[in-house]
Amino acid sequence: MNRRTQGAEEQHLGSMEPIAWDRISYTINGKRQFLISGEFHYFRVPARDWRERLERFREAGGNCVATYIPWILHEPAEGDIRFGDKPERDLERFLALCGELGLYVICRPGPYQYSEMKYCGLPPWLIDGYPDILARTIDGHIMVRDSVSYLHPVFLAKVKAWFNIVCPIIAAYATSKGGPVAFVQFDNELTGIHEWFGGWDYHPETMGFGREEGRYTAFLRNKYRTVERLNAAYGTAVSVLADMRPISSAAMTSIGDRRRVKDYQDFYFGTIAEYAVLLTGWMRESGIDGDFIHNSANPGSNGYHAETVERLGSGFILGSDHYYNLDLDWNANNPTPKYAVNALLSHEMLRHYGFPSTIYELPGGSPSDWPPITADDLSCCYWTNIAFGMKGFNYYVFAGGYNPEGIGGDGEVYDYQAAIAPDNAIRPHYYAQKRFGALLQEHSWLVEAERAVDFYIGLDREHSRSSYYAAGHRPFGNADAWTFLSKGLLMTSLCASYSPELLDLYSDNAVNAAGKPILVAASACMAANVQQRLVNAVKRGGKLLLAPVIPQLDENFNPCTILKDFLDGAEAEPFTASEREVRVGSIPQVYVNQGLWVSAKLPEGASVIAEEKKSGGIAGWKKRYPNGGCVIWLGIQWKFTKYGHMDMLRELLNELGGDAPAVRCDNPNLWTALRSDGSSRMLFVMNLFASPMEADVSLRLSDGQYAEPIRCCLKPMEVQTLLIDDNGAAHDVRFGRDEAAPIRSFEEREA
Amino acid sequence: MNRRTQGAEEQHLGSMEPIAWDRISYTINGKRQFLISGEFHYFRVPARDWRERLERFREAGGNCVATYIPWILHEPAEGDIRFGDKPERDLERFLALCGELGLYVICRPGPYQYSEMKYCGLPPWLIDGYPDILARTIDGHIMVRDSVSYLHPVFLAKVKAWFNIVCPIIAAYATSKGGPVAFVQFDNELTGIHEWFGGWDYHPETMGFGREEGRYTAFLRNKYRTVERLNAAYGTAVSVLADMRPISSAAMTSIGDRRRVKDYQDFYFGTIAEYAVLLTGWMRESGIDGDFIHNSANPGSNGYHAETVERLGSGFILGSDHYYNLDLDWNANNPTPKYAVNALLSHEMLRHYGFPSTIYELPGGSPSDWPPITADDLSCCYWTNIAFGMKGFNYYVFAGGYNPEGIGGDGEVYDYQAAIAPDNAIRPHYYAQKRFGALLQEHSWLVEAERAVDFYIGLDREHSRSSYYAAGHRPFGNADAWTFLSKGLLMTSLCASYSPELLDLYSDNAVNAAGKPILVAASACMAANVQQRLVNAVKRGGKLLLAPVIPQLDENFNPCTILKDFLDGAEAEPFTASEREVRVGSIPQVYVNQGLWVSAKLPEGASVIAEEKKSGGIAGWKKRYPNGGCVIWLGIQWKFTKYGHMDMLRELLNELGGDAPAVRCDNPNLWTALRSDGSSRMLFVMNLFASPMEADVSLRLSDGQYAEPIRCCLKPMEVQTLLIDDNGAAHDVRFGRDEAAPIRSFEEREA
Structure with a gap:
């Protein structure tokens, strides 16, 4: 109980x-x-x-x-x-x-x-009686009868009336009054x-298209101030801000179009926030x-x-x-x-x-x-x-x-x-x-308890919302960076039995506190303050892996070369020849199943760590900075399909001076997580496959040595939890599921 | 050995x-x-x-x-x-x-x-030296450097030369000469x-766009004879056949456009056949x-x-x-x-x-x-x-x-x-x-050995190649019918422990020989000869379930009402009201998660077997014909998500006079197949899930009773094979996999 x-x-x-x-x-x-x-x-x-x-x-x-x-x-x-x-x-x-x-x-x-x-x-009665509240596609069509335009005034009035009824009932049972x-x-x-x-909602009345005081116009005014600056950004020729209309992502043909699509998305997410502010405000008013x-x-x-x-x-x-x-x-x-x-x-x-x-x-x-x-x-x-x-x-x-x-x-x-x-x-x-x-x-x-951390992988949350505006953005857009983050860096790390932590690239505190290597899946676009934060980290002695490109634009696709300038003007150029053979460090051939970039120029004092062998192109370099800082640039985007990708990651982390992993697992199909509150430690071993799996798992001790391996035998879909003592031994082994109770029907009762 | x-x-x-x-x-x-x-x-x-x-x-x-x-x-x-x-x-x-x-x-x-x-x-050397052989998108762009236009004359000449070398070597080792x-x-x-x-290849030279003697023109001439008939079919106004160009499926806005897209696909598949004829011809020439x-x-x-x-x-x-x-x-x-x-x-x-x-x-x-x-x-x-x-x-x-x-x-x-x-x-x-x-x-x-058959599900192979030209085709196009076939009829049947056989709707012999109910996932389009074949089957005493629509067009989207006329002009009209509650037979409410159609008119002598209760609309009817024939029309398209879909299928099969299933399995997650050569029988029980499953499985005996159930306990991803004797008992139980040998690494050698 x-x-x-x-x-x-x-x-x-x-x-x-x-x-x-x-x-x-x-x-x-x-x-x-x-x-x-x-x-x-x-x-x-x-x-x-x-x-x-x-x-x-x-x-x-x-x-x-x-x-x-x-x-x-x-x-x-x-x-x-x-x-x-x-x-x-x-x-x-x-x-x-x-x-x-x-x-x-x-x-x-x-x-x-x-x-x-x-x-x-x-x-x-709401949907049938007030059909104008329904959300619209970019072509002005009603989406479905389930989808309302959140900020439509009629809808808002009805919601407010409903909240006026329901919220006081809820409020009477709040914990502030001892309720549940x-x-x-x-x-x-x-x-x-x-x-x-x-797609997003484009209801003309809600969004205020064509109106000086409309929400969309206000967003544009706030961002661009003048119609001239707006036209310059979008490559358009409207005469007043209110004349601007969004375009669909399918219609993008220029950087300006891309800004227009991204801006509309930012604007739309802003309307979501406005809606949330209204709803929570009414709730507060209702007690x-x-x-x-x-x-x-x-x-x-x-x-x-x-x-x-x-x-x-x-x-x-x-x-x-x-x-x-x-x-x-x-x-x-x-x-x-x-x-x-x-x-x-x-x-x-x-x-x-x-x-x-x-x-x-x-x-x-x-x-x-x-x-x-x-x-x-x-x-x-x-x-x-x-x-x-x-x-x-x-x-x-x-x-x-x-x-x-x-x-x-x-x-x-x-x-x-x-x-x-x-x-x-x-x-x-x-x-x-x-x-x-x-x-x-x-x-x-x-x-x-916190999860053991071997290194950091930078997370730029804008990448997670870039699929509409960044699709097809070359060279290397935000959506590609997001894919590379999950299918490349993260999958490879977890299979190689590393424990990466995601690092909030928007936080000075987080980046400042990162005492281990930082891996960044960079797109061509990176906000100025993120670029500066990474530069500062390296200046303070941080270790950075940047792949596969070096940003040259900011989040609005305007030139921004803070990071590039710091790296002596190094650039990553797409390598387009179909014949390619890439060496990374001591690994003679790494399978490049996605993009490859090369650098015409080596930053001063940098050493080559990866090359495209047929052309001799520089596919990666490493440069040391004062205070122990280090930057590796690697021009490879990969999705994890070959064990060689794990070897490459290990080599890169060694080059950066990273630690050996907190947990070693000799089966790439079993993933681990070690969580500790400072006194107790629990090791999670996960089998996310339909076949039984086994592995030897051993933990790094405080002296840097590894403990005797723990033999883990997992059933399909089993997660084992093991309490780990100071010697790295499993003390209290729990299994994540009951002993195989076959599913017969769903009507079983407690025995 | x-x-x-x-x-x-x-x-x-x-x-x-x-x-x-x-x-x-x-x-x-x-x-x-x-x-x-x-x-x-x-x-x-x-x-x-x-x-x-x-x-x-x-x-x-x-x-x-x-x-x-x-x-x-x-x-x-x-x-x-x-x-x-x-x-x-x-x-x-x-x-x-x-x-x-x-x-x-x-x-x-x-x-x-x-x-x-x-x-x-x-x-x-081929790709680099002869870049014109590369396949083209509809916009005329090269796809990738791996994709050749199969019938490009330069490519064909090079292939023929290669075959002239390699095929004689192969031929010398043919079984006709005692070789392997x-x-x-x-x-x-x-x-x-x-x-x-x-998408498909649109290489202008290969396809012969704009040329009277071009392949595409020849295809159109063969199908339409005159440019007037072509223009009438496509809703176009070209002056000669050779002026016609294909359009992309994204550009379809009319039935004529749809014909144009489908025709190009048929033409393209014809070029594949032409290529196959050429290749095999050269091989024959090489011995x-x-x-x-x-x-x-x-x-x-x-x-x-x-x-x-x-x-x-x-x-x-x-x-x-x-x-x-x-x-x-x-x-x-x-x-x-x-x-x-x-x-x-x-x-x-x-x-x-x-x-x-x-x-x-x-x-x-x-x-x-x-x-x-x-x-x-x-x-x-x-x-x-x-x-x-x-x-x-x-x-x-x-x-x-x-x-x-x-x-x-x-x-x-x-x-x-x-x-x-x-x-x-x-x-x-x-x-x-x-x-x-x-x-x-x-x-x-x-x-x-043949698989036990409880009933037939009609297969119109054109449906399997309709995704490009039929997407969005309303009411109810071929692509929807293909989805309904697999996610509706087949999934429901297999979970309900039925053994359906797919029936070749293009074969008179197959349809004539079908002695059990035939279920047809019909689209609005059905070739005239298929319609006639189904009518003939019912006239000879066959039992037919037609869902969810009654075809009114042929495979070229021209009017064709053979089946409709036979069914006294019955039509299926889309039911568009958002409130819907459908009874089928004794099942008070069936979950309609995809389309619903109703019939304004009942064929003479037909009885209602399904209705939309709120509107009273007829959602299904049944009509008996002389010689024991029977047709059920059901206006429901579903994908299998609710157990009620299994009940509905059972009820419909009972209405059609189908047999009880050859194999009964009380766990819908375990699928079965019973294969027999007339003397031996093997039962396959399949667990296609990551969890263990168990079931009681029993076989219908020759007297129509069911044998004592066999208890089957399956591991994740296990297929059991059981030899079945005449009493329906499992005689020689084999397991489809080895005793759980956990995967440790891939380097194990034979013990």
């Missing part, structure tokens, strides 16, 4: 304390703890089952539940507000019960819900409803005094919310949703190395923002009955996320149920392959979650 | 007999047998290792090897022909050795090889080199008298070669390549249900063409060192292909090696994660292949 909730039966509304948080973790009742939440829909789970299921969740280690509060359900006709008239609309009874049971609550009152509801949880409501989420997976159905949260739709979209994070400031946590399969259109049925890399990137980016990385939708099942979500796959997913930095999570969903009439998008039953089925059957998932919860509680020190 | 090759040491060139084949199997030495081949590159495997490795392959059950004969290697400079000057160019010695060892040989002399070679195996060369492959994965790099083969690039592209199959007629076998992972850009690292469905479709389409379904590249590894190809995954892949109809295969590659200088596209070592590593190390894959070979030989009756 959760220590914190021991004696919960004696608790009453009035005794729960706010949850604190920082970038390390949540703090609950004065103790750093994982936030262990389960999505639990009071409107779907029959009210008679609430208590039993909530108690079950608490027994599985849960300390929080989350629920949508569907607008479609509580305002079935405009102005017809219903709370408490039916059990499925009795939000207050549910909140009171959670408080009684000592479970915190995350409320998600929308306006959007998604959640397999009709119109994603918006009321039909710890966090309130505004909207749901913002931008998703546009991106998935046509909600706790912190807000929001969930980005997937690991790749955390970067979309940079503007929102900045505008909302403190009192807000951005988290992410991390699914691996939602239906048969997903190509992998289980977690994979690619899933794990995306999860790692997401946790690290959330940490950079300053948050305790939280997965607000961690799979508890799937909206589809098939393909199956299995307990083994879930365990693998859960432990992999912990290994890579997850500090809080919410199983989506913990308990299935039944859709009240009129809200279900796919039938009456909302099963979701959940741990607890609609009919209360307990599925194997439950025991996987219970085991997971028990270990997280037994080892709650893990929540403040 | 392979019975056939017992005493192989005594064999000499001069004793091998041609291999016969029909749509059932290959016949080797008078006995129906699996063709068990391994790709073995004499130019990569060190000559000193040839014998040992070939013997190893024979010990693993092999009866054939395949090899490319690289043009790039044997003609390093134009006219500088080299055979036998170095061990890696000693093709004759290799062929003689294969003959000595009693191993048949498939020779693949190109011109294309791919095979991770520079320029895909074409000589650099059983088959010769022309080119490699035709069309791939265009499709992957820019090659055996049968030809070709490998389509993947399961989805068998349909691309319909014209080639027709033009070449007898003496030719089309097979396919069936990989599941080639590098980290593939999302699944192991076989999946989706892989299995594609494999099933491929085997069935090859059978329809009249071939013993052969996978000329069945994964033996991967060109990438990572992600790992494991022995368990390979076993799963192999057995799944056998379950679904594979009659011959070629491990690509069986043995790794080293690239001779100048030919390797990715370095000197050609490892391919093969069963035998370049340094002769034996990998776990080898033992998986050995076990597989042993079982195939022990149960060689399997090669003529």
Whole structure:
């Protein structure tokens, strides 16, 4: 049982304390703890089952539940507000019960819900009665009937009215009043409803095209001041700012076009932030005094919310949703190395923002009955996320149920392959979650444990949002850099049993504190302050690997050569001959499966470390700086397909003076993470494949030697957790999943 | 040891007999047998290792090897022909050795090889010296330096010269002369080199744009006769046929445009056939008298070669390549249900063409060192292909090696994660292949065994090649029908433990012989003869399910209402209201996750079997015909995500009077196939997931009852094979893979 909730039966509304948080973790009742939440829909789970299921969740280690509060359900006709008239609309009874049971609550009152509801949880009267609120494609077409233009004045007025009703109810149960409501989420997976159905929203009224006082015009004015400067930037000839219109990424033919597309995206993300400011403002006005949260739709979209994070400031946590399969259109049925890399990137980016990385939708099942979500796959997913930095999570969903009439998008039953089925059957998932919860509680020190770091990989979050404007940008654009980061640097590092940490290139503090080599997947464009930060780091003695190009532009594609100037004007030129054979250090031939660049000129005092042998072209050089600083430039972009890439990485790190890895694993298919809080250490060994795997794993001791290897034999989809003592020996070996319990049907009950 | 090759040491060139084949199997030495081949590159495997490795392959059950004969290697400079000057160019010695060892040989002399070679195996002097031969995009750009325009006269002249050299060498070792060369492959994965790099080839000279006697003009003249009819079909206004130009699929805005795009594709596939006719003709002229083969690039592209199959007629076998992972850009690292469905479709389409379904590249590894190809995954892949109809295969590659200088596209070592590593190390894959070979030989009756059939699913192979011209075609185009076939009908059937057979809708004989219900994923377009064939089938007493639309056009998008007229003019109209709730038979609500169509009119005497409840619209009806015929029309397109889809399918089959399934399996995640030759029966149970699975499986006996269930417990990625006796009991249970041998490294040797 959760220590914190021991004696919960004696608790009453009035005794729960706010949850604190920082970038390390949540703090609950004065103790750093994982936030262990389960999505639990009071409107779907029959009210008679609430208590039993909530108690079950608490027994599985849960300390929080989350629920949508569907607008479609509580305002079935405009102005017809219903709370408490039916059990499925009795939000207050549910909140009171959670408080009684000592479970915190995350409320998600929308306006959007998604959640397999009709119109994603918006009321039909809204969509049908006010069709002008629907979002538009760049051609002016309505996307789908589910997609609203967030800032449309009619939509905003209706949302405000809904918030005026629902938020005071929530506020009455806030932790500030001793109630259970710890966090309130505004909207749901913002931008998703546009991106998935046509790109960004281009609603002319919302965006104010053609109007001097319009939002888009204001954005352009703020950025460019005058129409002359705007025309110069875009290569256009409009006569006033208000005449400017966005273009589609398919229509880009020049750098100016690219600026225009990127600017519109920045502008659009700014409207998301404006929307978030409005929603949270209304919530505050309605008495909600706790912190807000929001969930980005997937690991790749955390970067979309940079503007929102900045505008909302403190009192807000951005988290992410991390699914691996939602239906048969997903190509992998289980977690994979690619899933794990995306999860790692997401946790690290959330940490950079300053948050305790939280997965607000961690799979508890799937909206589809098939393909199956299995307990083994879930365990693998859960432990992999912990290994890579997850500090809080919410199983989506913990308990299935039944859709009240009129809200279900796919039938009456909302099963979701959940741990607890609609009919209360307990599925194997439950025991996987219970085991997971028990270990997280037994080892709650893990929540403040840090992952061992062998070196840093720079993260420029703009790269993660560059796919539309940077596609095809040559030489070497942001989107390519993002691919190189994940499929090249990260995959190679993890297979080579290194533990890289992602370094926030936007943070002086982070870059200043980096005491180990920094690897940067550079594009042709890098913001001036990032360039300067890297130069400063090297001047202070930092070690930098820059690949595959040397930036010459800033983030607006204007000339910016801070880094290049520091490197004596070195440039990377694309190597286009089809015959190529590249030596890197002592490795006679490295497989270059993506781009290759060469440098016509060697910086003063630099030595060649890589060459294209047929042409003699310089494909990499190394230069030492005073104070021990060092820069390696390598003109190779690769995706990890050949073991030689691991050898190359090791050689480059040796050249930079990096340490031997904290963990050595002799099987590239098993990835490791070592987390320590200074006194305890836990080693995670992950098998993200469908075949059994084994390896010898050994840890670097304080004297620099390696401990006796630990033999690890893993089943498919198994994550092992091993407590490591000071001698590097595995003391208390835990297995990430139950002994192979074959999946027979989903109707098994507790034995 | 392979019975056939017992005493192989005594064999000499001069004793091998041609291999016969029909749509059932290959016949080797008078006995129906699996063709068990391994790709073995004499130019990569060190000559000193040839014998040992070939013997190893024979010990693993092999009866054939395949090899490319690289043009790039044997003609390093134009006219500088080299055979036998170095061990890696000693093709004759290799062929003689294969003959000595009693191993048949498939020779693949190109011109294309791919095979991770520079320029895909074409000589650099060709590409560099004759750049006009390179294929062009529709905009006239060169695609990549690897892609040639097949029918370019300069290219053809060079190929002919190469064939004049290489083919006589091959011919001297043909089985007709007692030698080992059983088959010769022309080119490699035709069309791939265009499709992957820019779409079809639009080389103006090759295609003859603008010329009265040009190929494209001739195609148009043959199809439309006059420019007036052409203009009428395309909605264009060219003055002579030769003025017509193709348009891109992105530019389609009308039915006429769609005809123009589809016609160009048909024309392009016709040029592939013309190329195949030329290549095989030159081979014949050079003395090659055996049968030809070709490998389509993947399961989805068998349909691309319909014209080639027709033009070449007898003496030719089309097979396919069936990989599941080639590098980290593939999302699944192991076989999946989706892989299995594609494999099933491929085997069935090859059978329809009249071939013993052969996978000329069945994964033996991967060109990438990572992600790992494991022995368990390979076993799963192999057995799944056998379950679904594979009659011959070629491990690509069986043995790794080293690239001779100048030919390797990715370095000197050609490892391919093969069963035998370049340094002769034996990998776990080898033992998986050995076990597989042993079982195939022990149960060689399997090669003529047929899969139990519960009902038929119509296959219109045009649908498989419709993605470019049919995208977005409403109402309901061929590409949607193809998706519905695989993700709807097939996935649902296999999960519901049915055994569907794909029915060749282009064959009168096949449709006439179908004694069980026929399910047809219909698009708005269906060729007149297919429509008539289905009408005739129903008139003769056949049972037909037509979903989701009733065709009104032929394959050229001209009106064609043979089927509609037979169904009393019934039409399917798209149901567009967003609120929908569909009952099918006794199932109160079926999840319609894709399109829904309703019928305003009920055919005379038909009864409603499905309705949209909110509107009362007819979503399905059933009509009986004399002689016991029956038609059900169902206006639902679905992809399988909800178990309710299985219930719906069962209900529809019951309505059609279908039999109970031959095999019952109570776990939808385990798929089964029962193969019988009339006396022996083998049941395949497949776990295509990363978690263990179990099920009770029982077989329908001759009296219609079900046998005692067999309990099957499967590891991840396991395929079980069970010999079944007349009482439906499992007699001899074999497991599809070795006892979990964890993958440690790839350097294990035989214990």
